[in-house]
Amino acid sequence: MTSAxxxxxxxxxxxxxxxxxxxxxxxxxxxNSLRHGVTASLPADAAMGAEVGRIASxxxxxxxxxxxxxxxxxxxxxxxxxxxxxxxxxxxxxLETANLPSNPDRESDAIVxxxxxxxxxxxxxxxxxxxxxxxxxxxxxxxxxQ
Amino acid sequence: xxxxxxxTTEPHHRTPPVVAxxxxxxxxxxxxxxxxxxxxxxxxxxxDALFSRVVAAARPRDPFEWMLLKDYADLAWEIFRLxxxxxxxxxxxxxxxxxxVLEKLGIKPSVANQFHKDPAIKAAILDQFAANGLGEEVIxxxxxxxxxxxxxxxxxxxxxxxxxxxxxxxxxxxHRGGLATxxxxxxxxxxxxxxxxxxxxxxxxxxx
Numbered sequence: 001m002t003s004a005x006x007x008x009x010x011x012x013x014x015x016x017x018x019x020x021x022x023x024x025x026x027x028x029x030x031x032n033s034l035r036h037g038v039t040a041s042l043p044a045d046a047a048m049g050a051e052v053g054r055i056a057s058x059x060x061x062x063x064x065x066x067x068x069x070x071x072x073x074x075x076x077x078x079x080x081x082x083x084x085x086x087x088x089x090x091x092x093x094x095l096e097t098a099n100l101p102s103n104p105d106r107e108s109d110a111i112v113x114x115x116x117x118x119x120x121x122x123x124x125x126x127x128x129x130x131x132x133x134x135x136x137x138x139x140x141x142x143x144x145x146q
Numbered sequence: 147x148x149x150x151x152x153x154t155t156e157p158h159h160r161t162p163p164v165v166a167x168x169x170x171x172x173x174x175x176x177x178x179x180x181x182x183x184x185x186x187x188x189x190x191x192x193x194d195a196l197f198s199r200v201v202a203a204a205r206p207r208d209p210f211e212w213m214l215l216k217d218y219a220d221l222a223w224e225i226f227r228l229x230x231x232x233x234x235x236x237x238x239x240x241x242x243x244x245x246x247v248l249e250k251l252g253i254k255p256s257v258a259n260q261f262h263k264d265p266a267i268k269a270a271i272l273d274q275f276a277a278n279g280l281g282e283e284v285i286x287x288x289x290x291x292x293x294x295x296x297x298x299x300x301x302x303x304x305x306x307x308x309x310x311x312x313x314x315x316x317x318x319x320x321h322r323g324g325l326a327t328x329x330x331x332x333x334x335x336x337x338x339x340x341x342x343x344x345x346x347x348x349x350x351x352x353x354x
Binding site: 082 | 175178179180183184185186187208209210213217220227228230231232233234235237238293296299300302303306307310313317320321
C-alpha cells in the first residue's frame with residue numbers, strides 16, 4: 001500500500017508537471033502525437049468535412065431527409081478517407097520520383113524506395129474500406145425509407 | 147503490363163467516356179470522386195478507358211454502385227502500377243547484375259556498364275557466358291536474386307490489392323445481386339492490361 005509520505009510526494013510532483021498553461025503552449029502540445037495526419041478524424045479538417053458532406057449528399061440522393069443523410073454520413077467519411085489515402089500515395093510516389101535522377105525506371109525505383117510508407121498507407125486504406133463496408137452493411141440492415 | 151504509359155499533357159480531371167447506359171449521370175458521379183490519383187508518368191486516358199470498361203460491364207444504377215466501381219477500377223489500376231514497378235525494378239537491376247555475373251565468372255567486370263550500350267562488347271561477354279555454359283538469362287536470374295526481398299514486398303502489396311479488389315466484387319454482390327457476376331464475366335475488365343486500351347478512341351469524347 002502507498003504510504004502517506006509517497007502520496008504527498010506524488011501530489012507535490014504532479015503540481016509541478018501539469019503541462020503547458022499558455023494558449024500557445026497548449027496548441028503546441030496538442031499536436032504532439034500527430035505524425036502524418038492520414039488517420040486524423042475527417043470532420044476535424046474543414047476542407048475534408050466539406051468533401052464528406054458533398055459525397056454524403058450525392059450518396060443520399062436529391063431531396064434526402066436529414067435522417068437518411070445522417071445514415072450515409074459514415075459511408076461518405078470512409079469513402080473520403082479512402083480517396084485521401086490514394087491521393088497521398090500518388091503524391092508520395094511522385095515526390096520520391098522527383099528526387100531521383102531521370103531514367104526510365106525511376107518510377108519503379110521510387111515505389112521500391114517507398115515500400116515501407118506504401119505498406120503503412122495500404123494498412124490505413126484497408127481499415128477505411130472495412131469501415132465503409134460495415135457502414136454500408138448497417139445501412140442495408142435498416143428499414144427502407146419511404 | 148510491361149510498358150510505361152506515355153504521359154499526356156492533358157489535365158487528369160476529366161469525365162471518363164462512359165459507354166454504358168446508366169440510371170445515374172456519369173459526369174456528376176465522377177466529379178464527386180475528384181480526379182484519379184495518378185502518378186506523373188501515368189496516362190489519364192488509360193485510366194479513363196479502364197473505368198469506362200468497368201462501368202460498361204456493370205451498368206451502375208445508383209451512387210453507391212458508382213462508388214464501388216470506382217474502387218474496383220482504382221484497385222485494378224493499383225495492381226497494374228505495382229506489376230509495372232516489379233518489371234521496371236528488375237530491368238533496372240539488370241545493369242548491376244551484369245557486373246556481378248562477370249565478377250563471379252572471374253571476368254573483368256569493368257566492361258559491364260558497356261553491356262547495354264556497345265553491341266560488340268555485349269557479344270564478347272555473351273561468348274564468355276557461352277564458354278561457361280550460360281546464356282543471357284543468367285543476368286535476369288542474378289537481377290531477380292539481388293532484389294528478391296523487394297519483389298516479395300511488392301508481391302505482398304499486389305496480393306493485398308487483389309484481395310480488396312475481389313472483396314469489392316463480393317460487396318457489389320451484396321449491394322445488388324447479379325452485378326458482380328457481370329463483372330466476373332467480363333475478363334477484359336478483371337485482368338485487363340491497360341495497354342490493350344485504344345487510347346485515341348478513349349480520348350475522343352473529352353471535349354470539355
